[in-house]
Amino acid sequence: MKNNKRFSVHYSLLAKSLKEAKEKAWNICIEQTIEFPYALVKQEYIKHTVVGKIENLKIIKTGKFLADISYDEKTTGFEFTQFLNVLFGNSSLKPGIRVEKIILSTDLQKLFKGPRFGAAGLRKLTGAYNRPLICSALKPMGLSSNALAVLAYKFALGGVDIIKDDHGLANQSWAPFKERVVKCAAAVKKANKETISNTLYAPNITSDFKNILSRARFAKKAGAGALVLSPGLSGFDIVRELANDNTIKLPLLLHPAFLGGFTSSPDSGISHAALYGQLARLAGADISIFPNFGGRFSFSKAECKSITEGCKIKMGTIKNNLPGPGGGMSLDTIKTMKQFYGNNVIFLIGGGLFADGTDITSSVKKFKRLVI
Amino acid sequence: MKNNKRFSVHYSLLAKSLKEAKEKAWNICIEQTIEFPYALVKQEYIKHTVVGKIENLKIIKTGKFLADISYDEKTTGFEFTQFLNVLFGNSSLKPGIRVEKIILSTDLQKLFKGPRFGAAGLRKLTGAYNRPLICSALKPMGLSSNALAVLAYKFALGGVDIIKDDHGLANQSWAPFKERVVKCAAAVKKANKETISNTLYAPNITSDFKNILSRARFAKKAGAGALVLSPGLSGFDIVRELANDNTIKLPLLLHPAFLGGFTSSPDSGISHAALYGQLARLAGADISIFPNFGGRFSFSKAECKSITEGCKIKMGTIKNNLPGPGGGMSLDTIKTMKQFYGNNVIFLIGGGLFADGTDITSSVKKFKRLVI
Numbered sequence: 076m077k078n079n080k081r082f083s084v085h086y087s088l089l090a091k092s093l094k095e096a097k098e099k100a101w102n103i104c105i106e107q108t109i110e111f112p113y114a115l116v117k118q119e120y121i122k123h124t125v126v127g128k129i130e131n132l133k134i135i136k137t138g139k140f141l142a143d144i145s146y147d148e149k150t151t152g153f154e155f156t157q158f159l160n161v162l163f164g165n166s167s168l169k170p171g172i173r174v175e176k177i178i179l180s181t182d183l184q185k186l187f188k189g190p191r192f193g194a195a196g197l198r199k200l201t202g203a204y205n206r207p208l209i210c211s212a213l214k215p216m217g218l219s220s221n222a223l224a225v226l227a228y229k230f231a232l233g234g235v236d237i238i239k240d241d242h243g244l245a246n247q248s249w250a251p252f253k254e255r256v257v258k259c260a261a262a263v264k265k266a267n268k269e270t271i272s273n274t275l276y277a278p279n280i281t282s283d284f285k286n287i288l289s290r291a292r293f294a295k296k297a298g299a300g301a302l303v304l305s306p307g308l309s310g311f312d313i314v315r316e317l318a319n320d321n322t323i324k325l326p327l328l329l330h331p332a333f334l335g336g337f338t339s340s341p342d343s344g345i346s347h348a349a350l351y352g353q354l355a356r357l358a359g360a361d362i363s364i365f366p367n368f369g370g371r372f373s374f375s376k377a378e379c380k381s382i383t384e385g386c387k388i389k390m391g392t393i394k395n396n397l398p399g400p401g402g403g404m405s406l407d408t409i410k411t412m413k414q415f416y417g418n419n420v421i422f423l424i425g426g427g428l429f430a431d432g433t434d435i436t437s438s439v440k441k442f443k444r445l446v447i
Numbered sequence: 448m449k450n451n452k453r454f455s456v457h458y459s460l461l462a463k464s465l466k467e468a469k470e471k472a473w474n475i476c477i478e479q480t481i482e483f484p485y486a487l488v489k490q491e492y493i494k495h496t497v498v499g500k501i502e503n504l505k506i507i508k509t510g511k512f513l514a515d516i517s518y519d520e521k522t523t524g525f526e527f528t529q530f531l532n533v534l535f536g537n538s539s540l541k542p543g544i545r546v547e548k549i550i551l552s553t554d555l556q557k558l559f560k561g562p563r564f565g566a567a568g569l570r571k572l573t574g575a576y577n578r579p580l581i582c583s584a585l586k587p588m589g590l591s592s593n594a595l596a597v598l599a600y601k602f603a604l605g606g607v608d609i610i611k612d613d614h615g616l617a618n619q620s621w622a623p624f625k626e627r628v629v630k631c632a633a634a635v636k637k638a639n640k641e642t643i644s645n646t647l648y649a650p651n652i653t654s655d656f657k658n659i660l661s662r663a664r665f666a667k668k669a670g671a672g673a674l675v676l677s678p679g680l681s682g683f684d685i686v687r688e689l690a691n692d693n694t695i696k697l698p699l700l701l702h703p704a705f706l707g708g709f710t711s712s713p714d715s716g717i718s719h720a721a722l723y724g725q726l727a728r729l730a731g732a733d734i735s736i737f738p739n740f741g742g743r744f745s746f747s748k749a750e751c752k753s754i755t756e757g758c759k760i761k762m763g764t765i766k767n768n769l770p771g772p773g774g775g776m777s778l779d780t781i782k783t784m785k786q787f788y789g790n791n792v793i794f795l796i797g798g799g800l801f802a803d804g805t806d807i808t809s810s811v812k813k814f815k816r817l818v819i
Contacts, residue, residue, distance in 0.1 A: 310682025335539030
């Protein structure tokens, strides 16, 4: 029986027989912990505590099995990076193994904490209840800070809930980070005053190891209402760091850039629900952005639905967050999307909003009417 | 004609026809930069400078094409994270697109710098010339710092070139980071004195965002001769940061944990040569560890060979580094491996060395004899 000092990972395994699946599961128990010939281990506590344990193994369909493997939480050293390593470090390099689901121990829930705001907190911040939230993006890369600020102003006048930097806006000469953030935050503030609404501006702070924390702090000071981060580029732990930083206290929008490798095969990598749902939440994402089905990306309806499950699946004290489908979405599809996702979602329309017409404020208003 | 302010990426593309391949390549030019409907872009410089350019497109085989796409280096904002984003951020989320090769602009070569030591520097540090270097790993997880130090001492007496922490040794209670590093570094120093050899001890510093730099500094002070890092867990940019830190100046061994998603399909992700070769080097890896063929992982001979190419392919001023095949290797296979890899390599044997017999120092000596 699993004790509460252990966490579990459900892996799906390709295997021709139950015997092969057992071997594969046992190899995961070793690979993710001692990486050492079990027969040569002399210490009993290493054999019984450090090595992973197969808690359950069952067939899903011909050729595919589900293994529930538990690990002592001490193997993580109570650090997020090493938690990820035990979860899937070396096994990510082996074929036919996929992380499907994560079940945390109580102590790890308390340690990692998850999103500061979560879905409920975001609604409180934006005043958007009983409807999907809406978000748009400042783009294209190459525009000046002034031009982006004009755009931000127009978006905010339309009453969009969140305006995010396109995730490719970093510190390019066309719109350097500090200049852009100051101007866009001021523009959104001005519009908020005029409309008595509460649009949040979320600059992209993804950057070099050395600069990322100071960019977050600068953004906070400049009046940003949220932050955009791509953990595939920056690593996951800076997300956790920012979510827990009591001097920053801003909602975090996680962008999936450079994470695609994990979800490119149904038989390896990490499931959409575990990666964009559970792991993003664990790290501290208040919004988990992912490519919507039917756009220019390849996620299926079922995969998108599974992400929404990962955003709300019970994880002890870890708050639910909001799934953020985006990518190739347009105003034409919002009604269908609302039927599909319901209200617990934030819709991201970027380019599609510009394609709607020349008056961006009216397009945003139309966007908002469609979700109410 | 490509100017020297642009860098190029070779992508292989799945497409049914040249026409489809062209469309796919053009979509990458947009996706990796402006992420915006091209027809709606008003500024000429954005169209001509910011958007990527197809420099070349050719068929490789039926259904597969190679696109050479160039980007203005300004799109990177001269930051490594944003460079990775332009390289493959969003396109990693689309099927049938694979990064095959990276060709840097001169300024980016100068900016990122690459490994501090490289292959030649490592030979100078270890005094190992005209032969493969050899490396072993402290394990299993669960051993005390004292037990690991005893092991490190025995390894060093055998004359191994580098002793690395197993990449799963973090800051667990069984062997806390500081205690382990002090004891193992002292043990290796003692053995080095006795044998007049120059074994380097490489502790694993992969850890939380907040701790990773201070662990590197602590390790340096305690007498570590190199450092182990898993960029899949920590992000790539901390590697660049450490490689360029003039107060640390230690060779970096990069471990592939949690990077497997990128190389699990021949049609998507990042090629072995570009990921474990070029990108690891660019970030600053002096040694690029990867799973060897024939062991318990799934890399093929051709994939392993391609990594060795990526470790030495001309990248301007960026030094060559050493490929480090490991994982399920044993003394029995070293002769064959030497024939396959030649001398410009570092062999990693972990568990396999323990399996050889009870006297670990003799096993290391045997390992060394086999590579000379």
